[in-house]
Amino acid sequence: GAVVSQHPSRVICKSGTSVKIECRSLDFQATTMFWYRQFPKKSLMLMATSNEGSKATYEQGVEKDKFLINHASLTLSTLTVTSAHPEDSSFYICSASVGQTNSPLHFGNGTRLTVT
Amino acid sequence: AQKITQTQPGMFVQEKEAVTLDCTYDTSDQSYGLFWYKQPSSGEMIFLIYQGSYDEQNATEGRYSLNFQKARKSANLVISASQLGDSAMYFCAMREGDTGGFKTIFGAGTRLFVKA
Numbered sequence: 001g002a003v004v005s006q007h008p009s010r011v012i013c014k015s016g017t018s019v020k021i022e023c024r025s026l027d028f029q030a031t032t033m034f035w036y037r038q039f040p041k042k043s044l045m046l047m048a049t050s051n052e053g054s055k056a057t058y059e060q061g062v063e064k065d066k067f068l069i070n071h072a073s074l075t076l077s078t079l080t081v082t083s084a085h086p087e088d089s090s091f092y093i094c095s096a097s098v099g100q101t102n103s104p105l106h107f108g109n110g111t112r113l114t115v116t
Numbered sequence: 117a118q119k120i121t122q123t124q125p126g127m128f129v130q131e132k133e134a135v136t137l138d139c140t141y142d143t144s145d146q147s148y149g150l151f152w153y154k155q156p157s158s159g160e161m162i163f164l165i166y167q168g169s170y171d172e173q174n175a176t177e178g179r180y181s182l183n184f185q186k187a188r189k190s191a192n193l194v195i196s197a198s199q200l201g202d203s204a205m206y207f208c209a210m211r212e213g214d215t216g217g218f219k220t221i222f223g224a225g226t227r228l229f230v231k232a
Contacts, residue, residue, distance in 0.1 A: 034220065043207065044161075044222045091159060095220075102149050102168050103211075105220050107161035 003027055006094050006108025013084055013115055021079045021111045023094030029074035030096035034105065035067075038091040050077045084115040119143065120210055120223035128229045129198045136183070137193040137226045139208030145169075147213040150191040151220070152182065155205040164206075167191055195228075203230045 003026040013019050023033055031052050036044040048069050049057045056069035066088075068080040077096075081088050091112050095105040121140045129135035141150065152164040167175045167182045175182040183192040195202055208223040 032218070043224045046219055046221060049219060093159075093161065095161070097220075102166065104149075104151050104163040104166055105161075105209075105211075106163070110159045112159075 002098060002106040004030075004094065004096055004106045004108040006111060008111055009109060010112045011114070013113070015085055015115055016083055018080055018082045019084055019113060021081075021092055021094070021113075023077045023079070023096075023108050025075045025096050025106075028096075028098050030077075030098070031074060033071060033077040033094055033096045035069060035077075035079050036093045036095065038093060038110075040091075044093065047079075081113065084113070086115045089113055089115045119221055120208055122208055122223035122226050124226045125224070126227045126229065128231060129195075130231050131200060132197055134194060134196045135198055135228065137195070137206050137208075137228065139191045139193065139223060141189050141191060141208070141210050143189075143210065143212055145212045149211040150182070150184070151209040151211065152180070152191075152193045153207045153209060153222075154202075155207065155225075157204070161207075165193065198230045200230050200232060203228060 005024045007022050033050040035047045038044050046059050047062045050069045050071040052071045052074050058064045071077040093110040095107045097103040097105050119142050148169045150167045154162040165175050165177045165180045165182050167184045174184050179196045181194045205225045205227050207225045209220050211220040
């Protein structure tokens with residue numbers, strides 16, 4: 001149980017275009033999803049907390065106008081990288097949990113974004 | 117300030133031996149959860165083990181055990197009988213309660229190499 005599906009797994013786009021990444025909880029309802037970014041050989045950096053039906057909460061230093069997050073339903077959250085630039089190239093990974101402090105995050109398999 | 121500290125960038129262990137991966141944390145919350153995740157080279161995040169702040173006994177899951185020392189704020193992962201497939205990146209993570217917004221933050225990670 002607690003499967004999170006993330007698509008696409010890899011995407012290459014040209015500088016200036018936008019890319020949408022989808023994150024779905026397949027067998028549970030996720031009122032909250034979390035988006036992370038991971039640079040090569042580095043840790044996961046929390047970008048934002050996505051709450052169903054409300055605006056996302058962004059971490060300090062994360063541009064909300066560049067990284068648009070929508071959590072339209074209890075099973076779907078999307079991250080759109082707008083006007084992508086090469087420095088946005090990274091591994092983006094979403095996660096969700098079914099509870100609070102005692103619940104582990106269940107992760108999607110991540111999206112490797114390359115902006116050329 | 118660092119909330120999760122993993123001081124070992126890399127660790128080597130001989131196959132079939134035990135290894136301890138260090139993790140210290142910092143929080144003012146009384147209620148929090150501590151987690152360990154494994155990330156193979158393929159990128160997915162695999163949940164290994166959980167320890168709650170109120171749990172009096174150390175958590176165990178198969179070959180994984182968590183050495184929880186609350187007063188020292190440490191949550192070291194012990195892997196017994198290492199296998200070649202254990203070679204991966206290991207992240208310690210903490211999920212705080214209300215004051216932390218139930219967010220999960222990660223340490224810098226430790227890369228484990230298991231030698232045959």
